[in-house]
Amino acid sequence: MESLGELLTQMKNTQLKQRSEELTARLFNDPLVWELRDRYPELEQEQLTRGMAKLYQYVKDSRHCANCPGLANCPNDFSGHFTKLTVEQVGGSPQLVDRQVPCPKQLQHERELSVKKRIHSFYVDERALEEGYNEVEIMAKDSLRAPAVGQLFRYIEETKESGLQTKGLYLEGPFGTGKTFLMCYLLHELAKEGYSGAIVYMPEFVEDLKSMLQDSDKLRDTVEMMKQVDLLIFDDIGAENLNPWARDHVMGAILNYRMNRKPTFYTSNYSLNALEKHLSFTSKDGEERHKGQRLMDRIAPFVDVVQVNGTNKRGRA
Structure with missing residues (x-):
């Protein structure tokens, strides 16, 4: 049986790589991410790339909240909460920190x-x-x-x-x-x-x-x-x-x-x-x-x- 690593290696074809690059570019060009970068100019591309999962969750939650269907139908992973991003100094360099924060309706x-x-x-x-x-x-x-x-x-x-x-x-x-x-x-x-x-x-x-x-x-x-x-x-x-x-x-x-x-x-x-x-x-x-x-x-x-x-x-x- 092939290992997961071998399967992933085989999947790294041109089409998949292109799709990944498109998603990354779309995420980095999202107005919410640009707003975050303006708020924290100390963030460099390296920190953003390492925090892509946090950025994705932040953008997804923010979009859901902007079109809130009500607390009972909250589509966020943690119902009634949204991802809040801040930047903290860790080991002398800025790092993205994510927290789940209750929304006004949850409060x-x-x-x-x-x-x-x-x-x-x-x-x-x-x-x-x-x-x-x-x-x-x-x-x-x-x-x-x-x-x-x-x-x-x-x-x-x-x-x-x-x-x-x-x-x-x-x-x-x-x-x-x-x-x-x-x-x-x-x-x-x-x-x-x-x-x-x-x-x-x-x-x-x-x-x-x-x-x-x-x-x-x-x-x-x-x-x-x-x-x-x-x-x-x-x-x-x-x-x-x-x-x-x-x-x-x-x-x-x-x-x-x-x-x-x-x-x-x-x-x-x-x-x-x-x-x-x-x-x-x-x-x-x-x-x-x-x-x-x-x-x-x-x-x-x-x-x-x-x-x-x-x-x-x-x-x-």
């Missing part, structure tokens, strides 16, 4: 993944956390809720400037006015600043607590996470079918830990007074006003109420 993707990792969602549609947010659109979408949006924006800016607040917000308003959406926006914006958060849809959370009674580890981990996250949102509080254990031992324990430590947020169709009446009644023990008041003592003093007005947007695009 944005990594930032988004980082934000998502900081946010926990319990029973809330993930799309509300993943869609793009536009401040102008949020403010202009419904003029009736503009005061509430302005208050939310101020809270976000104060947190960015001064750090985590001890008081949260209580978004009160009619069904379908975008309260959950606004809370997701707050979570998303502050997650970009490095804060962790969780949003919990109360009706399903309270129902799921029943099954957690059979899984003590899951219950403990869930409660501990809700105690410790920087930003905790109880979405649609007042719509759940409360039982004494969920109210007194789960909600009570979470809020008792968080008050004066970390902000808790709420969305509700109820005013604070109406919520107290709701929390005072359970399907098992009926009305227990003092227990509802005890829980409200851990809610009302630690929130600023935000009235969210507007038209019902449920079911609209």
Whole structure:
């Protein structure tokens, strides 16, 4: 059997040599290579010839990036990255050095993944956390809720400037006015600043607590996470079918830990007074006003109420 070297020797015919010379000339005459030579005039032909593989990869990646088909369809060998060439002195002579560098789309993707990792969602549609947010659109979408949006924006800016607040917000308003959406926006914006958060849809959370009674580890981990996250949102509080254990031992324990430590947020169709009446009644023990008041003592003093007005947007695009 012939060796690879023998085969290569046989292939070194005139046609192959001509083809190789054409490719080399085309590469050295590429505008990107000329631009590189202008940037690093110390490079000589010898260094360029030795670095032909690097030059080829650099030009190929650059062409792909100039016609980027999107991160999901990146044609580069290392998806989301491109070849960056620099020149460094090695042994007293300039040498081409190639590095794989993440492109802007890859960096944005990594930032988004980082934000998502900081946010926990319990029973809330993930799309509300993943869609793009536009401040102008949020403010202009419904003029009736503009005061509430302005208050939310101020809270976000104060947190960015001064750090985590001890008081949260209580978004009160009619069904379908975008309260959950606004809370997701707050979570998303502050997650970009490095804060962790969780949003919990109360009706399903309270129902799921029943099954957690059979899984003590899951219950403990869930409660501990809700105690410790920087930003905790109880979405649609007042719509759940409360039982004494969920109210007194789960909600009570979470809020008792968080008050004066970390902000808790709420969305509700109820005013604070109406919520107290709701929390005072359970399907098992009926009305227990003092227990509802005890829980409200851990809610009302630690929130600023935000009235969210507007038209019902449920079911609209």
